[in-house]
Amino acid sequence: MKEGIHPEYNEITVKLSDGTEFKTRSTMDPEDGVYRSEVDSKNHPFYTGNMNYQKKAGRIDRFKKRYGNSDD
Template sequence: MRKGIHPAYGPVVFRDRAAGYAFLTRSTLTGDQTVEWEDGRTLPVVDVEISHVSHPFYTGTARVLDTAGRVERFERRYGKQG
């Protein structure tokens, strides 16, 4: 790999403000703010709108669309192929 063309890759804290949850990972993103992590290190923090803690799919609050009603309405309107 060529040197000097890749962005810096290091530890970053991603913080879900809605759920009050933060997790440490590695990324090329950097934030303007910093936070002191559990081990005492000061790391850049990136605020995110949604994470696996607050996403409806992962929390079990996702709504399922009623597709059976749509199929029945289509068959009623256009007839069932037999």
């Protein structure tokens, strides 16, 4: 490998939102050596199946109310 062109590859601790921690190696360099994840497979709606479609329906209704129903 060529010298001086590759990023440092250090061990970091990944801390998930539920408190689970594990160690891995990465080129990322957090200041304290810990990467804190806000979203992971235990709390993301895509993985949990708790999608909230109510907001989308509200936007569609507001659009139809504002611009009229084009189904006529």
